[in-house]
Amino acid sequence: MIKIENLSVAFDGTEVVKKLSLTIADGEIVGVVGESGSGKSVTALTMMGLVSEEATITSGKIWYDDTLLLEAGKPRDKALYRSFQGSKMSMIFQEPMTSLNPTKRVGNQVEEMLKLHTTDLTAKQMKEKVLEAFLSVGLKDAERVYECYPHQLSGGMRQRVMIAMAIILHPGLVVADEPTTALDVSVQSQIIRLLRKINKEQKNSMLFITHDLNLAKRLCNRVVVMKDGNVVESGTVNEIFDHPKEEYTRKLIEAVPSREKKMQRFSMNVGDIQNANGQNMPLQRPDILEVKDLNVSYMDGSNSLFSSKKKKQVVTGATFTMKQGEILGLVGESGCGKTTLSKAILGMNKDVEGSIIHHSNQPQMIFQDPYSSLNPAKTIGWLLQEPLRAAGLRDKQFEMTKADREAAAFDMLHKVGLSDKYFYRKSSQLSGGQRQRISIAQALITRPGLVIADEPVSALDVTIQAQIMELMRKLQEEMKLSFLFISHDINVIYQMSDRIMVMKEGRIVEIGETQEIFDNPKEAYTKQLLAEV
Amino acid sequence: MKYILKKIATLIMTLFLVSVAAFVAFQIIPGDVVTSILGTEATEEREEQLREELGLNDPPVTRYINWVGDVVKGDLGESYRFSKNMNEMMPVKELIGDKLPVTLWLAAIAVVLIIVISIPLGVFWAKSKSKVLDAVMGVLTQTAMAIPSFFLGILVTYLFGIVFKWFTPGGYVSYQENFWGFMGYLFFPALSVAIPKIAMTARFLRNSMITEMKGDYVRTAYSKGCNDRRVMYLHVLRNAMMPVITFLGMIIAEIVAGSIVVEQVFGLPGIGRLLISSISTRDFPVVQILILYITFVVIFVYFLVDILYRVIDPRISNK
Structure with missing residues (x-):
């Protein structure tokens, strides 16, 4: 059906895809997995004829059935491609919000497919077909959705619209580039199920690109593992996941946080006394944080002279305590109030009712995106010292000399596993993983008792993710830290936390020991959350 | 709809502020209308008589209210400088009307x-x-x-x-x-x-x-x-x-x-010429009306831009 032969794609003379060969049979779902920079997206975009003009095809050919779509050395035949794009091959992208035109109704956007590739339909028939497509992807209120603009739909609905658009002409090939990465876990599963259903009904081939091995395992027939533009290994799902031949594949699979092999955690056991039966008796630990009946709200509405502001309550009646040296995992879908709660604990949101009692000095925060949360204009050394300077300005007792500050910064740099030379670099010279190490160092340099980590590994590749989680655990033990660890990934939470707190729509629905929650979830919502993965 | 009403209220407020500013400005800047109309040779009685005729002896607040009241009714006042015929001064409306x-x-x-x-x-x-x-x-x-x-x-x-x-x-x-x-x-x-x-x-x-x-x-x-x-x-x-x-x-x-x-x-x-000559001859009724007109047009254009913005980008009106 699709045959890619010896494909090489270069940007500015650097090859990002190297002599790649790939075939997709009729009705088959092929997964391409790999970390960022492995060339998986460039491969898909090249195949779709969407790769940017700066890219040069240095070798290879791409066939669709018997049609030669692309050949190295020849200019891209745009007209030929246009007759395939949409009708015979279509694509679903990662970010449904930005991938849909924000100023056009989604119905019209889907309809455009019909306008471009069919000639015999009346306006009324087109609309009917669009509504049909909406229903087939599970958009029940099709009439209303038709009239909506992208921003009026939820993330999952937007992605369904994208899928409806991709399949409305029953193309032979659907390329899905990280279609669930931007979505919540529960929505993620629905989308995966939907893709499988479409594959079954329409018998189209699919190319599924993902960094998430679990997803590839659930959806695909065959998997291709890519690294640095090369195919490392390919085979059926069973071959790849159960009997990986290559070292890299094995490493990748091991790095995925799972529920089977919980990494050994010592911290809670340190100092625990074993009772006569050999069971651990937990030592009484002092509380580090007490939150009681906490309501958090923020002001909604425009800054207008005439309309009064509305208060929107985001967190309702949150009550929990955290012990010293504990990692408390906080899970919930986007919009459930996780971040609002953590900001309230940090004192960044003033509109709170109830009480928050800290038994530690200034808590610190680690953010999700290490790219945007580090000031690009400053050196790493300066960034690391900044919290110390700020503390000194706030309170005379924390004042330090320049030499002491620098020593502390170097010390912290070593603690997070980076060498001295990074002290003089700027964040733009670092990789994502290194940046997140710096973020962690920045949060820990003032030696806070409590650290809030808001999705600290979500933006990272799996292998890096595993390293950062390892690092956080190590530091937690060394420095006797308490972590409030926020994540939407239930498996990451499982690996990291001593206890788990589940939030839904601003309320804490369940809180308990990690193993206990996983083995015997009490709330329906928790069960649903656990079942998704 | 509510949005448009709000915008109109803002428009009226702006016009009010500008009218006050235009009025006050001509109270403050130096230069006497009467002298500029009659020339320096006129007798004091003649000057006083003209002052009375033009209502310049009233307190400023009264004059402002009278002026705004007239403008709202559609009477834009009369030019100090241009005469329609021997007995009447040129109404500002007519003066601007064809320019x-x-x-x-x-x-x-x-x-x-x-x-x-x-x-x-x-x-x-x-x-x-x-x-x-x-x-x-x-x-x-x-x-x-x-x-x-x-x-x-x-x-x-x-x-x-x-x-x-x-x-x-x-x-x-x-x-x-x-x-x-x-x-x-x-x-x-x-x-x-x-x-x-x-x-x-x-x-x-x-x-x-x-x-x-x-x-x-x-x-x-x-x-x-x-x-x-x-x-x-x-x-x-x-x-x-x-x-x-x-x-x-x-x-x-x-x-x-x-x-x-x-x-x-x-x-x-066009009004460009009129504006320049009216300022130099202290023909306040004309200048004030022109200022209001320009203000109105500018605000109105911004108002249209705002509406257009909402038409083009659905995200704005739904925020």
Whole structure:
């Protein structure tokens, strides 16, 4: 059906895809997995004829059935491609919000497919077909959705619209580039199920690109593992996941946080006394944080002279305590109030009712995106010292000399596993993983008792993710830290936390020991959350 | 709807503030109306008599209220300087009446020219991949932006009036006599007003489009099989117009307020000339009304821009 032969794609003379060969049979779902920079997206975009003009095809050919779509050395035949794009091959992208035109109704956007590739339909028939497509992807209120603009739909609905658009002409090939990465876990599963259903009904081939091995395992027939533009290994799902031949594949699979092999955690056991039966008796630990009946709200509405502001309550009646040296995992879908709660604990949101009692000095925060949360204009050394300077300005007792500050910064740099030379670099010279190490160092340099980590590994590749989680655990033990660890990934939470707190729509629905929650979830919502993965 | 009412309330508030400012300003600035009307030779009794006639002896607040009251009723007052006949002074309404259309039409033609030329030009520029064309456009627009419109006016007069003889420099027909002839005479002045703005708008639109073309939705459009043209006009343009519309609003406001110089260059009897002469002769009733008029037009244009913004971008009205 699709045959890619010896494909090489270069940007500015650097090859990002190297002599790649790939075939997709009729009705088959092929997964391409790999970390960022492995060339998986460039491969898909090249195949779709969407790769940017700066890219040069240095070798290879791409066939669709018997049609030669692309050949190295020849200019891209745009007209030929246009007759395939949409009708015979279509694509679903990662970010449904930005991938849909924000100023056009989604119905019209889907309809455009019909306008471009069919000639015999009346306006009324087109609309009917669009509504049909909406229903087939599970958009029940099709009439209303038709009239909506992208921003009026939820993330999952937007992605369904994208899928409806991709399949409305029953193309032979659907390329899905990280279609669930931007979505919540529960929505993620629905989308995966939907893709499988479409594959079954329409018998189209699919190319599924993902960094998430679990997803590839659930959806695909065959998997291709890519690294640095090369195919490392390919085979059926069973071959790849159960009997990986290559070292890299094995490493990748091991790095995925799972529920089977919980990494050994010592911290809670340190100092625990074993009772006569050999069971651990937990030592009484002092509380580090007490939150009681906490309501958090923020002001909604425009800054207008005439309309009064509305208060929107985001967190309702949150009550929990955290012990010293504990990692408390906080899970919930986007919009459930996780971040609002953590900001309230940090004192960044003033509109709170109830009480928050800290038994530690200034808590610190680690953010999700290490790219945007580090000031690009400053050196790493300066960034690391900044919290110390700020503390000194706030309170005379924390004042330090320049030499002491620098020593502390170097010390912290070593603690997070980076060498001295990074002290003089700027964040733009670092990789994502290194940046997140710096973020962690920045949060820990003032030696806070409590650290809030808001999705600290979500933006990272799996292998890096595993390293950062390892690092956080190590530091937690060394420095006797308490972590409030926020994540939407239930498996990451499982690996990291001593206890788990589940939030839904601003309320804490369940809180308990990690193993206990996983083995015997009490709330329906928790069960649903656990079942998704 | 509620939004429009709010906007109208804001508009009224602004007009009120400007009217107060215009009124107060002419109380403060030096120069006496009576002296400027009668000359320095007049007797004191005559001056006092005129002062009484014009109501200048009333306290300022009373005068302001009287003035605003009259304006609201549609009585714009009478000029201090122009007389209708031996016994009556010229009402401001009549004075402005036949000059306003000249200025408004001049602005309108300029705006149409700007929109009609700059948008395709900007799209074409953004679409082109030729480096040569890019450089040429860069130099051309930069030059057009840098030339002041009065000088452009002179160039246009020379080129189209004297070399090509497409119009008679300094000539003018009233719109009541011959509407299309009138439009013909306004075309070249409007062109000189428009050229620098066309260059600015095209440049701005081009940059905005180039930014938008990096958007994910553009890639989606291509993945559906849209050709370049369709992607540009049906997908990118509307999104790229958002900042351009604000910019156009500012430009239009500027044209309406700033056509004075061009009117002088082309000898058009618009309000520009009237405004200048009225200020120098302290003909306050005329100046105040002109200030209010300009303010009104500017705010009204911004109001339209706001509405247009909402029409183009559904995200705004739903926030």
